[in-house]
Amino acid sequence: MNTVCQEMDVPLIRFDKDDLLRVQTPHEDPLVISLIVSNCLSKRVLVDPGNNANIINKVAFEQLIVEPKQVKPTGNPLVGFDGKRVEPIRIVELPVYAARRNLKENFVIVDEHLSQPPDGKRTNSSIYSEESDALQKKSIALQASSKEASNIKELVNLCLMTDKDKLKYSIFLCFNDVRLLPKEVLTEILSRLPAKSLLRFRCVSKSWLSLITSPNFIAIHLNQSHTNNSHLLIKYYSLNPKKERFSLRVDDNDKSFFELKCPFKTRNNSFFRMVGICNGLICLSDDHFGYTYTIIIWNPAIRKCVNLPKPRVCFHTYGPYMFALGFGFDSRTNDYKVVRIAYLQHRMGSWDTSAGVESLLFGGGEGYIFPPEVEVFALKTGSWKTIEANVPPYNMVEYFWSSAFVNGTIHWLVYGKWEGSNQNHRGTIIGFDVGGEVFCELNLPKKLADDNPLNLAIAVFGDTLSVFQYDKRVKIEHCSVWVMKQYGVVESWSKQFNVDLHGGALGGALGFRRNGKILLARRNGKVISYDPDNRGSKSLGICGGTDSIYVGTYAESLALLDGVNAASGGAKVDSCDMVDSEEEPVSNGPDKDALEKHSFTHLLFSSVFLRQ
Known part of the structure; x- marks a missing residue:
């Protein structure tokens, strides 16, 4: 040169x-x-x-x-x-x-390869050349008159005809001057490309960097990704070797998949709780055993993450408690939020009757204080804030809670004692409006409300709220899938279909596929795809601890690429390095004894329960 x-x-x-x-x-x-x-x-x-x-x-x-x-x-x-x-x-x-x-x-x-390939075999380069030959000829013909609007449109369509990133970019550069492209055409082309390519294209020019990292382009790219590139994410903890894995799969093709590398590890080298997936961001929490405060918002497509600061409510200042988390997107402010609901427990097992018996929930041997403490973390502020919310007076199942983000609201299954009810408990759903930061209540149909809360699990079916109902929590034989077809309308709850779990051979339902099939976990930890029409099943080649498996819809995005306005007080966005879980330090004394008692009973109950 x-x-x-x-x-x-x-x-x-x-x-x-x-x-x-x-x-x-x-x-x-x-x-x-x-x-x-x-x-x-x-x-x-x-x-x-x-x-x-x-x-x-x-x-x-x-x-x-x-x-x-x-x-x-x-x-x-x-x-x-x-x-x-x-x-x-x-x-x-x-x-x-x-x-x-x-x-x-x-x-x-x-030609550096002096030897010829064996007969009948072709090199990747020759295959690539044959696939792209027709597109090359068409793109060359467009170079001479690339300023014409009709040719610009044809070249855009040509770029979108191929899935090959290199060829797509080469055709795109056939213009004598890329600056001749209208901005809307440039945006249309770039928004169809995967995040990995866009990360490289930031280096082309300052204008491209400004475009790709702009909130408007990130939203357009996300919309394209939701429409054309939605995948199935399966998180599980493999037992041999002991490692947490994130398997990303084409939803209707079990043979097409690859693994996302998880750069984080938990306090006890086990697995994270999946709080939720929203617009390509994954929220993880290390809270399965003991008191830890590691909560991470992670974008695996661009290898960026946010490590949330320690919340206000912790064992050191408030003593024993249980909590639940939720993760969602505020479309009004274009912000992502994590909500934390902490139910404080009476310290040392004594009842505080000064506030009246009505202020105590019955969920737990020693009772929880009502109302709970509610904190909300927003990416744009980078900090937790306490909100004085009117939380409906219900309790959540400790350890086995889960959440579902639908219609701008985070939902949890809860239960409580109702006046005039013969049942010891009655279930319902509470929701947290991420934009308005207020709570609401959604009633369950009677068959679900009267059931044992341990037999229910909340989920998302397409864009609707769903509930799995088991005949029992262990050695399950039967599962019903309920769907709220019209959000907020109790009468729209409908039993979508029943699943025969073959006399307890399976461990439970995990989620749904676009083709109507259900993903189930066997009791040995193997994940299968179940067809409710013909009751046939197919193994996905995944095996992990049954409690570690999570299934959700994942769409690649550029969220966190703009830095979330960290310079103006937003959350700090980091590159994904190894992140260890943070454990609450406890000094000697009564607090230490209470923590040890709580952690031991929690661990013992969970371990025995999961092995039944």
Whole structure:
């Protein structure tokens, strides 16, 4: 690339003595740069001051969009570093864009793979070339008149015809000047690309960086992702080896999947509770055993996360308590929020009757104080705030609680004693409006309300609220799926279908697929896809601890890419490194005894229950 360097009228890059630290001299270190060659981004271009020819590998050349007339024969051999003579295949004149200048350079095409592939086998590059041949010809024909609106539209459609990111970007760069593209066309093209490609394209120019990181573009990209690229996320804790895994799968294709790398670990090296998934963000909490305060909002697509600060209500200041979490999106302010409801327990097991017996909930041997403490964390503020909310007077099942975000509201199953009821408990649903930050109540149908709260689990069915109803919590034989078809209307609750769990062979229902099938967990931890129409099942090749498995819909997004306005007081967004769980330090004394008692009984109950 000597000629390119000589023709670029740019300031010289100078090196001083500090750059020679830890460098053994004399040296002849090469320089590797990135250039746009023939409208394609070449990431690794070796600049060798002792080389007199511009060389391009055959595999790289086959991926370029080149007119046949640009390729010419050549008879001059090349001599390699080892003295070996190499006969070039052809010589080609290619446009090179560097330092804001368009240049034309001759490149010698060589084939580093001297041996031919076995008969009947094709290299990836030849397959790629055959797939893209028709698209290459069409894109070349558009280059001469790319300013015309009709050709711009055709080129946009051409970009969207292929799933190959490299080819898509190459076709896109067929314009003589990308700046000729209308902003709405540029936005339309970029919004269809995966997050991984967009992260690279931020480096193209300042205008592209500003566009890709803008809240408006992030919202447009998310909408495209929800429409075209929604996947099924299955989280589980594998027992051999002991590791938490996140399996991302095409919802209607069990053979197409890959694993998201989880950069976090819990306090006891087990698994996180999945609080929820919303717009490509995953909320995790390390709260299964004991008092910990590690809550993480994670975007695996862009490898960014937010570690929430310690909430106000903790054991050190309030003593024993139980709590539940929820995660959702506030469309009014374009903000993500985590809500934490903490039910304080009477310290040392004594009843505080000064507030009256009515102020105590019956859920727990020692009772919880009502109303609970409610805190809300917002990404845009980066802090917790306490709200004085009118929380309906119900209790949640400790440890086994779950939440569902539907219609801008986070929902939990709760239970309480009702006046005039013969039942020891009666179930219902409470909701937290993420935008208005107020609580509401949604009644269950009588068959669900009168059931044991341990036999119910809340879920999301498409865009509607759903409840799984088991005949019993352990050794399950039967499961019914209820759906609220019209949000907020009690009469719209309907039993969608029944699931035969084959005499307790299965551990419970996990979630739904777009094709109507249900994902179930066997008691041995294997995940299967169950068809309620023909009662057939198919294994997904996943096996983990039954309590660790979570199923949800995941759509890739750029959320957290804009930094959430950290400079103006928002949450700090970090790159995903290993994050350890934070445990509450406890000093010696009565508080320590109460914590040990609470943690031990909690762990014992959960362990025995899960092994039944």
